[in-house]
Amino acid sequence: MKGISFDFSNKRVLITGAGGHLGRAIAEGFSHAGARLVLHGHSLTESFMEFANGLSGDSVILQADLEIPADIKKMFQNIRENPGGLDILINNAALQLVAPLGKIASEDWDRMLAVNLRAPHLCTREFLGLQKNGVERAIINISSIEGENPAVNHSHYDASKGGLIQYTRAAALELGPKGIRVNSVSPGLIDTPGLDEIWPDGVSRYLSAAPLGRLVSTEDVVQAVLFLSSPAAGNITGINLRVDGGVGVTTGY
Numbered sequence: 001m002k003g004i005s006f007d008f009s010n011k012r013v014l015i016t017g018a019g020g021h022l023g024r025a026i027a028e029g030f031s032h033a034g035a036r037l038v039l040h041g042h043s044l045t046e047s048f049m050e051f052a053n054g055l056s057g058d059s060v061i062l063q064a065d066l067e068i069p070a071d072i073k074k075m076f077q078n079i080r081e082n083p084g085g086l087d088i089l090i091n092n093a094a095l096q097l098v099a100p101l102g103k104i105a106s107e108d109w110d111r112m113l114a115v116n117l118r119a120p121h122l123c124t125r126e127f128l129g130l131q132k133n134g135v136e137r138a139i140i141n142i143s144s145i146e147g148e149n150p151a152v153n154h155s156h157y158d159a160s161k162g163g164l165i166q167y168t169r170a171a172a173l174e175l176g177p178k179g180i181r182v183n184s185v186s187p188g189l190i191d192t193p194g195l196d197e198i199w200p201d202g203v204s205r206y207l208s209a210a211p212l213g214r215l216v217s218t219e220d221v222v223q224a225v226l227f228l229s230s231p232a233a234g235n236i237t238g239i240n241l242r243v244d245g246g247v248g249v250t251t252g253y
Contacts, residue, residue, distance in 0.1 A: 006226045008035035012084045013229075016040040016066065016123065017093025019048040021192055022142070025218035026090055029226055031055040038079055038086070040064055040093065066093055066119035067111060076126035086130045088229050091120035092142040094160075101155045109156050116160035117167065124171060124182075131178065138229045139175075141168050141184040142221075145244050148186070161186075165240045172238030181237040183228045188244030191215035211246035 013030050017023040018039035037059040044063045064071040095115045147161035172182040189206045196203045242248045
């Protein structure tokens with residue numbers, strides 16, 4: 001990946017949802033920067049395993065259903081059994097279901113909150129148990145611009161991402177004295193393959209609204225994550241960094 005100048009040699013990083021489009025890009029970014037990776041996937045598909053095994057270094061690959069607290073606990077138990085602790089936690093895994101507010105099933109609401117908000121909390125809590133005395137550590141929560149600017153038919157998703165932003169601030173307040181920085185990154189509309197064909201109207205409106213006039217690339221998000229995880233952001237905690245081409249300063253799109 002071009003443009004990366006961060007060094008995470010001797011740092012161990014857990015990335016949840018590493019099998020997704022953004023998760024893979026984050027994993028590649030940390031791999032190129034020398035980190036030792038712990039990659040979580042909801043399911044260990046052949047494609048995901050091939051991707052993970054193709055990264056530099058010996059990646060630890062773990063499966064867990066983040067809706068299930070016992071699975072999260074088991075995942076971290078596996079991490080404990082691999083020496084080296086954990087320096088950085090990237091809470092990236094998420095669900096994004098779409099439904100009108102009046103038609104959201106209770107189970108879908110619960111699933112959304114379980115994966116998008118409860119799981120980052122449980123991972124954060126387990127991360128604390130891997131404390132390295134005297135070593136500063138970092139947590140990055142992947143939120144969304146919808147955590148601040150809601151979208152139609154996304155009320156449960158928006159609520160979960162808004163909650164994650166506030167949770168990030170609360171965690172930063174409590175964990176700072178422990179030497180743990182906590183920040184969130186909120187991407188705008190990420191340019192994924194075929195997006196302009198699936199949602200041409202949305203892409204057109206976003207491009208018209210964004211002051212920088214382009215969609216968000218995965219590399220844009222990766223660079224923000226690497227920065228906030230690095231010593232370059234050593235005195236930054238409790239912020240939500242929007243990576244959105246400036247859409248946040250407009251009246252909407």
